[in-house]
Amino acid sequence: MMTSVASLEYHASRTLDKVREARLRWYGHIQRREEDDCVKRILEADVHGQRSQGRQRKRWTDVVKYNMEDLGLTVEDTENRAEWRRRTHVADPSPEGFAA
Numbered sequence: 001m002m003t004s005v006a007s008l009e010y011h012a013s014r015t016l017d018k019v020r021e022a023r024l025r026w027y028g029h030i031q032r033r034e035e036d037d038c039v040k041r042i043l044e045a046d047v048h049g050q051r052s053q054g055r056q057r058k059r060w061t062d063v064v065k066y067n068m069e070d071l072g073l074t075v076e077d078t079e080n081r082a083e084w085r086r087r088t089h090v091a092d093p094s095p096e097g098f099a100a
Contacts, residue, residue: 017090020067024088027064031078 033040043061068074071087078084 014090018092021088021090023060023064024067024071024073025085028078028081028084028088031075032081 030037030040030043073084073087077087
């Protein structure tokens with residue numbers, strides 16, 4: 001039986017995997033839209049100007065890029081919905097272990 005700390009770490013990790021899956025699912029959905037779609041245009045917009053000094057805040061697109069690198073995915077992979085889903089899908093975490 002896992003200790004309570006190990007159990008919490010395990011479930012937190014599984015929850016983060018599900019968040020990553022949802023993020024990549026949304027990204028794939030947007031990438032498959034028409035080029036003139038307003039949401040896609042906003043996502044791909046290039047904002048001019050300087051970012052503030054110091055440590056930069058993580059942007060949503062930066063996190064998606066890191067997630068894709070971790071899974072070995074490219075933007076072109078989004079075109080095949082079934083393959084994209086297969087490669088980004090994470091099984092649901094078991095509800096066991098959440099019982100106190």
